[in-house]
Amino acid sequence: MSQLAIEGGTKAVTLTSPPWPVVGEAEINAVAEAMRNSPSSWEYLCSAAGGGPTADFERAFADFMGAEHAMCTSGGGPSLHIAVMAAGVEAGDEVIVSPYTWGQSVSCVLQQNAIPIFADIDPNTYALDAASIEACVSPYTKAIVVVHLYGHPADMDGINAVARKHGLKVIEDCAQATGAKYKGRRVGTLGDFGCFSIGDGKQLIGGEGGVLLTNDSRAYELANAFGQHPARQSSQVHDPELKRLTDSLIYTYRIHPLAAVIAQEQIPHLDAWNAERRANHTRLWDGLAGIPGISPVTVEPDCEHVYHMGSPTFVPEQVEGVSRATYVKALGAEGVPIGMGYVGRPIHLRPRIQEKEYFFGKGYPWTCAQREVTYAVGDCPVAEARCADTELTLGGGPAWRGDQSALVDQILDAFEKVTGSLDALRGLEA
Numbered sequence: 001m002s003q004l005a006i007e008g009g010t011k012a013v014t015l016t017s018p019p020w021p022v023v024g025e026a027e028i029n030a031v032a033e034a035m036r037n038s039p040s041s042w043e044y045l046c047s048a049a050g051g052g053p054t055a056d057f058e059r060a061f062a063d064f065m066g067a068e069h070a071m072c073t074s075g076g077g078p079s080l081h082i083a084v085m086a087a088g089v090e091a092g093d094e095v096i097v098s099p100y101t102w103g104q105s106v107s108c109v110l111q112q113n114a115i116p117i118f119a120d121i122d123p124n125t126y127a128l129d130a131a132s133i134e135a136c137v138s139p140y141t142k143a144i145v146v147v148h149l150y151g152h153p154a155d156m157d158g159i160n161a162v163a164r165k166h167g168l169k170v171i172e173d174c175a176q177a178t179g180a181k182y183k184g185r186r187v188g189t190l191g192d193f194g195c196f197s198i199g200d201g202k203q204l205i206g207g208e209g210g211v212l213l214t215n216d217s218r219a220y221e222l223a224n225a226f227g228q229h230p231a232r233q234s235s236q237v238h239d240p241e242l243k244r245l246t247d248s249l250i251y252t253y254r255i256h257p258l259a260a261v262i263a264q265e266q267i268p269h270l271d272a273w274n275a276e277r278r279a280n281h282t283r284l285w286d287g288l289a290g291i292p293g294i295s296p297v298t299v300e301p302d303c304e305h306v307y308h309m310g311s312p313t314f315v316p317e318q319v320e321g322v323s324r325a326t327y328v329k330a331l332g333a334e335g336v337p338i339g340m341g342y343v344g345r346p347i348h349l350r351p352r353i354q355e356k357e358y359f360f361g362k363g364y365p366w367t368c369a370q371r372e373v374t375y376a377v378g379d380c381p382v383a384e385a386r387c388a389d390t391e392l393t394l395g396g397g398p399a400w401r402g403d404q405s406a407l408v409d410q411i412l413d414a415f416e417k418v419t420g421s422l423d424a425l426r427g428l429e430a
Helices: 023-042 054-064 076-086 104-110 130-135 156-166 217-228 228-238 255-286 324-333 381-391 405-417 423-426
Strands: 069-073 095-096 115-118 141-147 169-175 194-195 212-214
Touching: 054 069, 054 212, 054 255, 069 076, 069 217, 076 104, 076 141, 076 169, 076 194, 076 212, 076 217, 095 104, 104 115, 104 141, 115 228, 130 156, 141 156, 156 169, 217 228, 255 405, 324 381, 324 405, 324 423
Parallel strands: 095 115, 095 141, 141 169, 169 194
Antiparallel strands: 069 212, 194 212
């Protein structure tokens, strides 16, 4: 076995992932055309009224996803906050959330002065576990925010069953899962609201921006009333009681139209790109089967993963005496795109939650709570164990378009090289 790169040897991986995001001639030409047209209408450079290229992208995105309504926003986080508001969540209400996710999947609840209640995750999908959600429901629960983490769909049948039983709204966080499918339907159309990001690094990009989907016309009007300019409210809000409240007392959560222009050019390519991402990552997982120290990603039946990230699992008992940190460091030295993980610390154990400190001061939103709510070690054992001991990230994410088999094969060679030198790794632990 050749000398490990971490000990001065030659790297096994000499190829690199292609760049992402990539803006092609079609996007450049579409943006240039929009700018040339801007003297004819402010809607090419400002989406306050919700028309022009913003409306064009919304219709195209809704049609692609199979939804009735789409509303562009300034990002995935704003889409989530609007959804929480439109779901009827009020100060002191409880919303069930994941401890294992990006923070905005939880901060959208805090922004509404509502109380996050953390359910545990499924050990295979890393999304919320339906049985754990059921155990977290209280008389004060109003909604569930379910995250399709890394691009793999959550168990929407199980989660929706709990929601229907208790009359709860379901908000899908699809920021990492644009185009993913669950039992033939695209995520974002399976709950009451679907919230997407088209920011840098996602499957479909506009630079910055987000989209909210819903099939409920009333919810769509509420979303406009809470998160859009009065110029848009005047045309999109029809309910007399809501229309009476049309005002500039709002959150300004609108997209820049040029982001919508860029993203719309990419919609026709998204399924093909996601298929390429799946093929490349599947080649990686298939090749890692039987490699000590790592359990490859598994995809649940009837699910289409779209790989915002790869999320395998470290298996310490297979490489006894080698820590996760050393395993990752040695592979990284070989040029493998691997990391110690994405979440790091479960959200319910982070200082802002433990100390109940947020943006508002005076203990808000927890001073609005309708019962005593605490957050402790042991509340979410699956998420806690993964963060502490086994979490990994690996792969090229959305960048892995086209045929990356040569790169994948080099990565597999690196794993063979490193795991064939476990004694050398043990020596690095001293």
